[in-house]
Amino acid sequence: MKRSLPTIALVLVLTAAALGAERFPPPEFTNHVLPTTTTPAPRSVVADMVYIGALAVALALAALFVHVLRSRVAIVVLAIVSLGYFGWFYGGCLCPVGAVQNVAQALGGGAVLPVLVVVVFLLPLIVAIFVGRAFCAGVCPLGAIQDLVVIHPLRVPSWLDGSLRLLPYAYLGLAVLAAATGSAYLICEYDPFLGLFRLAGPLTIVIAGLSLLAIGTIIARPYCRWLCPYGLMLSWASRFSQRRVKIAPTQCVNCRLCEDACPVGAIQTPNSGRPVPRHQGRGALAATLVLLPVLVAAGAWGGKLLAPTLARLDATVRLAEQLDAEASGAAAGTTEASDAFRATARPVKDLQKDAAALREKFLLGSTLLGAFMGLTVGGKLVSLCRRTTRTTYEADKALCLACGRCLKYCPVGRGAAETALGGAAT
Amino acid sequence: MTDPRTLWHPGAARLWLRAATLSAMIAAAMAALVAVLLAVNHAYLRLADPLDSPQMTQIKTQLAVAPKDVSLRRQLSDLDSRLRQDYFTRRDMQTRGLWVLAATVALFVASTRLVVLCRRRLPHPAAHAPPPAPRSSLGRWALAGCTLMLAGAAVLAGWTTAPPAPPAPTWPAPAELAANWPAFRGFDGSGIGPAAGSSTSFDARSGKGVLWKTPLPLPGHSSPVAWGDRVFLTGGTADKREVYCIAADDGRMLWVGTVGEIPGREPPPTEILEDTGWAAPTPVTDGKFVVAVFPNGDLVCYSVEGKPAWAVNLGTPRNGYGHASSLAMYRNLVLVQYDQGGESDGRSSLLAFDIATGRQAYRRPRGVGQSWTSPIVIATNAGDQLITCSNPWVIAYQPATGTELWRVKCLEGDGGPSAAFAGGLVLAANESSMLAAIRPDGQGDVTASRITWKYDEAHHLPNICSPVADAKRAYLLTTEGMLTCLSMADGRKLWEHNLGEKCIASPTLAGGLLYVITEKGVVHMLAQADEYRPVEKADLGEPCQTCPAFVGGRMFIRTQKHLLAVGKN
Numbered sequence: 004m005k006r007s008l009p010t011i012a013l014v015l016v017l018t019a020a021a022l023g024a025e026r027f028p029p030p031e032f033t034n035h036v037l038p039t040t041t042t043p044a045p046r047s048v049v050a051d052m053v054y055i056g057a058l059a060v061a062l063a064l065a066a067l068f069v070h071v072l073r074s075r076v077a078i079v080v081l082a083i084v085s086l087g088y089f090g091w092f093y094g095g096c097l098c099p100v101g102a103v104q105n106v107a108q109a110l111g112g113g114a115v116l117p118v119l120v121v122v123v124f125l126l127p128l129i130v131a132i133f134v135g136r137a138f139c140a141g142v143c144p145l146g147a148i149q150d151l152v153v154i155h156p157l158r159v160p161s162w163l164d165g166s167l168r169l170l171p172y173a174y175l176g177l178a179v180l181a182a183a184t185g186s187a188y189l190i191c192e193y194d195p196f197l198g199l200f201r202l203a204g205p206l207t208i209v210i211a212g213l214s215l216l217a218i219g220t221i222i223a224r225p226y227c228r229w230l231c232p233y234g235l236m237l238s239w240a241s242r243f244s245q246r247r248v249k250i251a252p253t254q255c256v257n258c259r260l261c262e263d264a265c266p267v268g269a270i271q272t273p274n275s276g277r278p279v280p281r282h283q284g285r286g287a288l289a290a291t292l293v294l295l296p297v298l299v300a301a302g303a304w305g306g307k308l309l310a311p312t313l314a315r316l317d318a319t320v321r322l323a324e325q326l327d328a329e330a331s332g333a334a335a336g337t338t339e340a341s342d343a344f345r346a347t348a349r350p351v352k353d354l355q356k357d358a359a360a361l362r363e364k365f366l367l368g369s370t371l372l373g374a375f376m377g378l379t380v381g382g383k384l385v386s387l388c389r390r391t392t393r394t395t396y397e398a399d400k401a402l403c404l405a406c407g408r409c410l411k412y413c414p415v416g417r418g419a420a421e422t423a424l425g426g427a428a429t
Numbered sequence: 430m431t432d433p434r435t436l437w438h439p440g441a442a443r444l445w446l447r448a449a450t451l452s453a454m455i456a457a458a459m460a461a462l463v464a465v466l467l468a469v470n471h472a473y474l475r476l477a478d479p480l481d482s483p484q485m486t487q488i489k490t491q492l493a494v495a496p497k498d499v500s501l502r503r504q505l506s507d508l509d510s511r512l513r514q515d516y517f518t519r520r521d522m523q524t525r526g527l528w529v530l531a532a533t534v535a536l537f538v539a540s541t542r543l544v545v546l547c548r549r550r551l552p553h554p555a556a557h558a559p560p561p562a563p564r565s566s567l568g569r570w571a572l573a574g575c576t577l578m579l580a581g582a583a584v585l586a587g588w589t590t591a592p593p594a595p596p597a598p599t600w601p602a603p604a605e606l607a608a609n610w611p612a613f614r615g616f617d618g619s620g621i622g623p624a625a626g627s628s629t630s631f632d633a634r635s636g637k638g639v640l641w642k643t644p645l646p647l648p649g650h651s652s653p654v655a656w657g658d659r660v661f662l663t664g665g666t667a668d669k670r671e672v673y674c675i676a677a678d679d680g681r682m683l684w685v686g687t688v689g690e691i692p693g694r695e696p697p698p699t700e701i702l703e704d705t706g707w708a709a710p711t712p713v714t715d716g717k718f719v720v721a722v723f724p725n726g727d728l729v730c731y732s733v734e735g736k737p738a739w740a741v742n743l744g745t746p747r748n749g750y751g752h753a754s755s756l757a758m759y760r761n762l763v764l765v766q767y768d769q770g771g772e773s774d775g776r777s778s779l780l781a782f783d784i785a786t787g788r789q790a791y792r793r794p795r796g797v798g799q800s801w802t803s804p805i806v807i808a809t810n811a812g813d814q815l816i817t818c819s820n821p822w823v824i825a826y827q828p829a830t831g832t833e834l835w836r837v838k839c840l841e842g843d844g845g846p847s848a849a850f851a852g853g854l855v856l857a858a859n860e861s862s863m864l865a866a867i868r869p870d871g872q873g874d875v876t877a878s879r880i881t882w883k884y885d886e887a888h889h890l891p892n893i894c895s896p897v898a899d900a901k902r903a904y905l906l907t908t909e910g911m912l913t914c915l916s917m918a919d920g921r922k923l924w925e926h927n928l929g930e931k932c933i934a935s936p937t938l939a940g941g942l943l944y945v946i947t948e949k950g951v952v953h954m955l956a957q958a959d960e961y962r963p964v965e966k967a968d969l970g971e972p973c974q975t976c977p978a979f980v981g982g983r984m985f986i987r988t989q990k991h992l993l994a995v996g997k998n
Contacts, residue, residue: 030509151538154538154541154542154545155545161568162568162570162571163571165568165571165572166568166571166574166575167575169572169575169576169579170575170579173579199531202524202531206471209527213534216534220538220541259552260552262552263552305580305583308587309583311587311591312583312586312587312591315590324592325592326830326832328593328595329829329830330827330829330830331595331829332595332760332761333592333593334592334593336790336791337791337830341830345793345830345832345833348833350872350873351832352872376576380572380576383572384569384572387569387572412552
């Protein structure tokens with residue numbers, strides 16, 4: 004029983020999509036004609052151009068509102084428009100967050116990469132290199148819906164926040180591995196807000212989305228901070244940006260009014276209070292650097308061990324295992340998938356061959372994923388040893404989502420927005 | 430023009446606060462109510478199968494008895510339509526409800542934000558000390574914890590998604606099966622008995638060499654199966670069907686299982702020939718249970734102690750002569766070759782049931798017409814296979830799952846003889862076609878590539894008796910009594926001999942001898958040799974159409990009215 008509980012939980016989560024399917028046998032003794040299966044026509048080039056244009060304009064506006072107008076109100080308006088357009092109008096798809104998988108699958112040799120996807124994937128990243136995470140500010144519908152429900156954000160301790168930021172690395176790695184092997188689009192499959200945008204979908208996913216929004220009322224933008232794989236890539240890109248969100252447009256006067264303004268913990272405070280002694284810092288850094296290759300090797304070893312499990316992300320591997328289990332008497336019965344496979348009269352050996360090839364891919368992929376995770380943990384440990392000297396309040400380039408909440412607290416820049424908008428400043 | 434900031438003077442702010450609080454409370458209550466209603470509706474949609482209503486089941490049961498009743502069909506159609514409409518109306522409600530929920534939640538969030546805004550206080554940074562420097566040791570511990578959490582999740586995922594390990598076998602080992610006689614023509618259905626055989630010198634008329642002779646209550650053409658100290662067989666008439674268990678040592682009737690009422694049983698068949706009778710299929714036993722099938726579709730299971738275990742009715746088979754296919758057994762499964770109707774009827778199927786519970790493991794459509802052959806389970810280099818014969822296909826299945834492996838088109842006419850397996854070749858034969866020696870591997874239709882040799886001398890081909898073979902020779906027996914020996918190497922005829930008597934029972938190999946039993950009850954025992962060489966001859970004293978079972982140095986054989994045991998005490 005103990006073993007069955009986590010199994011049931013995991014199966015419920017993993018089969019959420021399957022549970023959403025409603026199947027009925029055709030009516031009996033009627034002249035009901037079953038509808039033929041149709042494939043929707045691809046989106047027109049014009050529609051693609053409109054989408055790209057809208058994305059580019061939204062990114063430009065976000066950058067303008069954050070860096071020039073410094074207006075939280077304008078950012079909120081943009082977020083509402085983006086939520087309506089990219090979220091509900093487009094049904095949350097195509098989006099740069101999911102495009103990560105298209106790119107990964109194309110790089111894995113499993114699919115052709117359309118220009119539209121390339122542009123959608125790269126545009127926010129390129130913008131981030133220059134002006135930071137403008138996409139997260141008010142363009143991404145996933146971020147916008149979370150940002151709008153923030154009511155009374157609590158501060159998450161930095162040690163907890165920093166550790167939880169390990170999760171997007173794992174999610175990104177897993178999603179890339181699944182997509183590169185052509186097995187699954189995990190980011191889309193488990194997008195918690197897609198069900199809300201479409202008002203349809205597996206109940207478990209809809210509940211997950213609602214739960215994240217409920218949490219988001221007191222812990223701001225949890226998905227953006229601790230899950231979003233594309234947000235992680237944007238944080239990498241924004242580290243190179245020349246412009247960061249400037250809390251104070253000119254010289255920070257350390258008035259500390261902005262201290263609690265940031266709901267995502269991205270304001271770096273002056274740290275001249277209690278610096279770590281230099282000799283201690285050096286020792287910790289040296290130990291961590293020595294540990295780094297060990298962590299990478301351990302991660303690679305763990306990833307290799309995990310390969311058979313990860314290979315089960317692929318339907319072919321799962322089907323091959325099911326057929327094996329049925330043949331050995333281990334399975335209680337057959338499944339729709341195994342019955343459908345038998346109906347094709349395709350040799351089982353062919354399927355086993357395909358599954359073996361996929362397992363090989365997963366073996367390499369999971370080993371690399373494990374090494375990547377080891378490197379990530381090591382990198383974070385190194386960053387904990389880093390000594391920085393900061394004398395003013397600054398927005399962290401990588402973590403700042405450019406929501407603009409801090410801007411209105413700064414007395415130095417007070418009135419700048421109103422002046423820029425043409426309003427009366429007092 | 431009114432200065433918008435006057436909206437926030439203290440009095441107005443209090444008003445806004447009250448309005449927002451009230452609005453938030455109402456929105457929260459509405460959202461909770463809608464959420465509960467949606468949850469209830471969802472549970473209904475998820476749990477209730479609209480097409481599984483008692484009313485519909487009742488109509489379907491009535492339709493099974495009267496399938497052409499137009500009124501019943503219309504009732505079913507109307508009910509089906511109504512239930513579907515109700516279901517999809519509820520689904521539409523679910524979608525509309527989600528919109529309402531979204532709107533109420535949005536109202537709640539907006540109102541609550543307004544409440545927070547109204548209660549906002551200006552920051553007082555001097556009220557607390559400057560933030561402490563981040564503690565890197567705490568960060569390291571947290572990072573380690575998070576890493577361990579991820580590793581734990583990975584281990585849990587591996588643990589929970591691992592395919593189930595094969596269960597410990599609860600079925601008899603191959604050696605145990607080979608030591609007994611669990612099914613028609615032995616453990617693999619090929620008609621090959623133990624090397625020890627039994628006594629060859631006996632005469633039922635005088636009682637010489639016969640250990641015991643037990644009368645059987647009801648007639649039948651099923652052959653005995655035996656396990657340890659028990660022998661099982663069946664008998665039946667149009668009114669009554671029974672399973673018998675007889676002590677192997679002294680022939681005592683240990684118990685009689687009379688088949689009772691089975692829910693869902695269809696009206697009995699009307700076209701059963703007397704030659705087939707009501708107990709033609711041979712039962713199977715695994716030493717714990719014995720399972721028997723009868724021509725009206727009754728499939729019944731008893732424990733070897735005689736306690737009824739389970740029973741199902743497979744539906745009355747549409748079979749011109751009456752169902753005669755014996756059962757086969759693989760591991761924990763009883764296998765039923767349920768061929769019936771015409772090729773295009775889609776009625777024929779291969780069924781598997783768990784021998785202990787009666788749970789149906791699978792049902793595979795066969796796409797063939799009626800036949801009277803029995804399936805055999807063989808162990809090949811390519812894995813275990815279930816071999817079935819019908820017109821025109823020999824089809825091999827994976828016995829555990831019913832997955833079709835290969836098929837060969839080589840048979841014609843009414844299928845009577847079952848297949849045999851020897852020397853790595855499957856032998857399938859029928860009159861008016863050929864004896865085909867098939868290499869049992871490949872996938873799909875392997876007619877062109879897997880027939881190693883064939884023999885098509887028309888007057889040597891059987892129409893009822895199954896072939897039997899060892900690694901060197903194959904033996905064919907026609908109903909007219911023509912016995913032919915072929916070389917297993919190339920299908921060349923080695924010899925032929927006309928017994929001059931009608932034969933229904935399939936020949937058997939045991940103790941180095943070929944046993945051929947004529948319908949009159951004469952047992953011819955011949956040497957397994959490249960020439961016709963009779964060794965012994967015995968008389969059963971009664972007509973016989975069944976195959977003997979060899980267990981523990983004894984031969985059990987059913988005659989028209991008795992079960993006999995021949996051999997040592």
